[in-house]
Amino acid sequence: MPALPDDYSPLMTELQSRAAKQRQPVNGTFELTKRCNLACRMCYVRHDASDKAQRSWELSAHDWLALAREAMDKGMVFLLLTGGEVFLRPDFFEIYEPLSRMGLVLTLFTNGTLITEPIAARLAQAPPSRTEITLYGATTATYEAVTGVLGSFARCCAGIEALIKYRVPLGLKTTITRQNVGELETMRQMAHDWGLPFSASWLLSRRNDGAPSGVIECRLPALECISLEATDQASAIELSEVALRDPAIHNDENFYCLAGKAAFVINPAGEMNVCLDLSSPAAKVLELGFADAWAKAQAFVDNAPQPTPTCLACKARAYCPRCPAWSLLETGTLTDPVPYLCEIAAARRERYAQGSFSKDVIDE
Amino acid sequence: MRRKDDFVMRDVGGENLLVPLGKQVMDMNAIITLNATSGYIWTLLEQDRSIDELTAAVVERFEVDPACARVDIEKFIDEISNLGLLL
Numbered sequence: 411m412p413a414l415p416d417d418y419s420p421l422m423t424e425l426q427s428r429a430a431k432q433r434q435p436v437n438g439t440f441e442l443t444k445r446c447n448l449a450c451r452m453c454y455v456r457h458d459a460s461d462k463a464q465r466s467w468e469l470s471a472h473d474w475l476a477l478a479r480e481a482m483d484k485g486m487v488f489l490l491l492t493g494g495e496v497f498l499r500p501d502f503f504e505i506y507e508p509l510s511r512m513g514l515v516l517t518l519f520t521n522g523t524l525i526t527e528p529i530a531a532r533l534a535q536a537p538p539s540r541t542e543i544t545l546y547g548a549t550t551a552t553y554e555a556v557t558g559v560l561g562s563f564a565r566c567c568a569g570i571e572a573l574i575k576y577r578v579p580l581g582l583k584t585t586i587t588r589q590n591v592g593e594l595e596t597m598r599q600m601a602h603d604w605g606l607p608f609s610a611s612w613l614l615s616r617r618n619d620g621a622p623s624g625v626i627e628c629r630l631p632a633l634e635c636i637s638l639e640a641t642d643q644a645s646a647i648e649l650s651e652v653a654l655r656d657p658a659i660h661n662d663e664n665f666y667c668l669a670g671k672a673a674f675v676i677n678p679a680g681e682m683n684v685c686l687d688l689s690s691p692a693a694k695v696l697e698l699g700f701a702d703a704w705a706k707a708q709a710f711v712d713n714a715p716q717p718t719p720t721c722l723a724c725k726a727r728a729y730c731p732r733c734p735a736w737s738l739l740e741t742g743t744l745t746d747p748v749p750y751l752c753e754i755a756a757a758r759r760e761r762y763a764q765g766s767f768s769k770d771v772i773d774e
Numbered sequence: 775m776r777r778k779d780d781f782v783m784r785d786v787g788g789e790n791l792l793v794p795l796g797k798q799v800m801d802m803n804a805i806i807t808l809n810a811t812s813g814y815i816w817t818l819l820e821q822d823r824s825i826d827e828l829t830a831a832v833v834e835r836f837e838v839d840p841a842c843a844r845v846d847i848e849k850f851i852d853e854i855s856n857l858g859l860l861l
Contacts (some may be wrong), residue, residue: 418804418805421805421807422805425786425787425791425807426786426787427784427787427790428786428787428789430787430789431787432788432789434785434786436786436787485785487784487785487786487791487793510796511791511793511795511796512782513782513784513795514793515793534797534800535796535797536795536796536797536799537797537799537800538799539794539799577800578800579799579800650777687786
């Protein structure tokens, strides 16, 4: 009998593409809370862990499970649980354990700092298919310079080791900023030493509620992003998703991802949007019912304006990660070019045209 | 033979996907898709069935040669047994 593959990406891409053609809401994200016990300056979402107003808006476990059942009925198969920090919710397992029995492929995003051995042991009874912990540095000094919380590095490492001990499927990733970029290779080695897969991202977006954050100070300059891509072959999320897009088959849709076609997000207050970075259409799922909310999400995407003539005519478009979410966060419109990303796209095109970063490197 | 109860068949874009539940995720953290015939056999295996019973059911449901059906069913049963999907 043939061995099972290690990498399901091509299969998943094909399955989700078919789902998108049928407008099956196969990929759900439940944002259980926007509150977090860390204080990362570049974060797109966080509110303080003790924020009472935020907490008052959060759906109950009962409501999340009702939403999940409705969503499954309409075709949800893959569900991501994310925050903020999900383990801030004292009722996390009241939500998680019933979900784990429904027939969903579950993924969990967490900073790992609240994962104790009892939590890891309990999670191991019915683990997510994938748990991803974000590592913000390879040393106490750097990690805590990013997170702003003393002791968080040690707790994160303890959380990682607890999940490893109980064999919970785990991956590590990092969000690269100016503060921790020097430790990217060390973080990669840490993941390797733990026997864990590792990925990195460094295109930091603004807060989705329009509030100020430290993202501009934390972002890498465009040319530094390109240099990192050249050294981080297979694990650069941005690169694998956009950089090798074939210009000849690039379409003119503004929303070129699964958002509103096969993917949706429900925020802590129970409002459906098409992605984590967008706050529209904010369809209230418990009031409207899942089907109507999903219809509104699809309409939001279908009625979105096309990219601008400037973007459509741009020679670097195939290398550009701009999307409606990026445009809205940076410019206030769903379509305007994003200067930071224009710089990155132009630099990528120049690099490829010079042949100093060939497709062969990616294919290794 | 009968299938284990801790796998659920779900539809993704018209394809059948087997989703492991509970601790099965650790032992079977893989993606298994079933075509129409194997998906039908999977539903039949909710109850205890013999190869003869499965073959008869498949032949009745699909336009297939009984001998070929039996060979394919035996191969499928062998595969899912090796993957630990059967009791």
